[in-house]
Amino acid sequence: MKNAICIGAIALILMGQTAVYAETVLEISYALPSNYKTTQEEIARRFEEAHPGVRVELRAPLATYDDVVNGLLKARIAGGTPDVAFVGMNHIGLLAERGLAVPLDRYVQKQGGWQALGYYDKILSLGDVDGKQYGVPFAIALPVLHVNVDLVRRAGGSMETFPSSWEEITELGRKISALDPKLTGFTFQYDAWANWGLQTLIRAAGGRMDAPNGCGIGFETAAGRSALETLQLFHDKGMPAMSWQQVVQAFSSGTIGIAAASSSSTARNQAQIKTAFEYRTLPFPITSANGKLPSGGTMLVVTTPDPQKQELAWEYAKFATSPAAQTIMAQNTGYAPVSQRAVDDPALLASFYKSHPNQATALAQMSKVTNWYMWPGPNGLKIPSVIQDYVDAIIVGKSSAGETMPRLAPAVTALLPPC
Structure with missing residues (x-):
């Protein structure tokens, strides 16, 4: 009954924004259909209802955020640019640098400001x-700990005394693994796109990827070395090299005790687990007083070069990030919303x-949000794969943390534009 009331309230709010347009097609590009397809279709349908004369065309969803950006880069040369694109949070700098995203400030000023x-x-x-302002965040993913409470208790732990340090968490994971050869005690999302997993460790330790002045690397520090040492700790404590897709499946089947991963899988986990075991999420360990958490998820950008279409594309951006649409997104996906009004409203997300x-x-960690960094220059999309090779080597035991930093730092520096 509560869901029916909430959906009804959302419909009334969205329909209240009705405006009439001449027959216009608005093309939308997005990725990760397993996460977003239902939400994208629902928001597109409601936008059409609220804007008679507009037809929203959702392009075939792409596999990754990188695919969306590569499509924009190709369309710039060959034509066929979408009007709106949902890109990874880390891509906004690259899109602005290459003139692929339209600045939104003038539209926001007409609206009365962001407030x-x-x-x-x-x-x-x-x-x-x-x-x-080149983009409006749409869905926020932050790292959390996904916990199989039943396995934690079987290993002698409890939620009341759940450990807070990586050393203790991985030791608890080792005890869970020892219960049964089929069990994996602990996993970490080390293979996420654009080194998001590594960035979470560096930022949580108070570090950053680039230098404070934005020129060159900034991870060749105590925080960066600590992050690599933490990856080595995961290997030393027996963490297997499992892809994030494998982890999502294995966790929901009950064979993983603790998974440090994106909050984006929370709703999916809950739907698949049901009552098979007790499932809890806990905050991601922040190891420094000034630690932050890079936001994963997706950002909406206006990409059409047509000035008339840009106005309508902005309307779509505003609509998709409105309290009502954000309620649909949060309930369908498990991502955290960007609308504080939606979170505060009992008719939307408060209850x-x-x-x-x-x-x-994840919502409780919003005060720690920072950017998911993307490297500048022509090698911006290549550098993450170079870094990932070094991360993978630590995870599988081919390289130690101490050996990695002296090789990683110059490898990345060589691919950066000169200061």
Whole structure:
């Protein structure tokens, strides 16, 4: 009954934004259909209802955020640019640098400023490049600990005394693995796109990927070395090299005790687990007083070169990140919303999070949000794969943390544009 009331309220709010347009097609590009397809289709349908004369065409969803960006780069030369694109949070700098995203500031000023739109303050900085707003975040993913409470208890642990350090967490994972050869005690999402997993460790330790002035690397520090040492700790404690897709499947089947991974799988985990075992999420360990957490997830950018279409594309961006649409997104996916108004409103998400505490864990970490870094220059899309090779070597035991940094730092520096 509560869901029916909430859906009805959303429909009324969205329909209240009706405007009439001449027959226009708005093309949308996005990725990760397993996460977003239902939500994208629902928001597109409701936008059409609220904007008679507009037809929203969702292009065939792509596999990854990188695919969306590569499509934009190709369309710039061959034509066929979409009007709106949902890209990874880390791509906004590259899109701004290459002129693929339209600055939104003039539209926001007409609207009365960002404050009038009800977003979380910290969220907007994720779409800012050199003082201009090029993107509006749509769905926020933060790292959390996914915990099989039944396995934790079988291994002698408890949620009341759950460890807070990586050393203790991985030791608990080792005890879970010892229960049965079919069990994996602990996993970490080391293979996420664009080194998101490594960045979570570096940022949580108070470090950063680039230098403070934005020129060159900034991870050749105590925080960077600590992150690599933590990856080695995971290997030394017996963590297998499992892809993040394998982890999602194995966790929901009950064979993983603790998975440090994106909050984006929370809703899917809950739906698949049901009552098979007790499932909880916990905050990601932040190891420094000034530690932050890079936001994964997706950002909406206006990409059409047509000035008339840009106005309508902005309307779509505003609509998709409105309190009502964000409620649809959060309930369908498990990603955290960007609309504080949606979270504060009992008719939208306030009561939802009270009854879905696992999805509220990421939301409670929003004060720690920072950007998911992307390297500048022509090698911006290549550098993450270079870094990933070094990360993989530590995970499988081919290289130690101490051996890695002296090789990794110059390898990345050589691919960066000169300062």
